[in-house]
Amino acid sequence: MQIQVRLFATLRQLAGWSQQTIEVPDGATLEQALAIIDERFPALAIGSRTFYAAVNQEYAKGDQVLRPGDEVAIFPPVSGGAMQTHR
Template sequence: MKILYFAWVRQKVGLAEEDVAPPDSVGDVAGLVAWLAGRSPGHAAAFADPRQVRAAVNQDFATPDQKVAAGDEVAFFPPVTGG
């Protein structure tokens, strides 16, 4: 699974992207966020408040209950605001 990080999420994690192999128990975005938060202090800081992070799975916006699987591309980014 390829994970992409953008904006302040990337700054906190310290990586732009990484390839990961989450355990089989990780089946959705929320589970992935929880698992990623345990990978390092930077990941923990980035995902400290999951409500402040948005996700996309295979380039489609995703909710926390969106299913994820091996081979997916998952991107995390801050909420986007416009004027």
């Protein structure tokens, strides 16, 4: 089955693309899909970095089963800026 994969921030820069259609086995979990992405795009080093994943715009865990056409978004943690103090 096909899923849409979207990358954000530094992951997009490392891969050189922001969105791709990826083929995964029917009934694949998010974790399995991430392993396929890691294998196909080793520059991303998904298996050795901290990241967040969402399926259809909702945070997801690795055991979530994917369906045809699902959108998987992968993005690194975002750190905030300096606190602003008002006087």
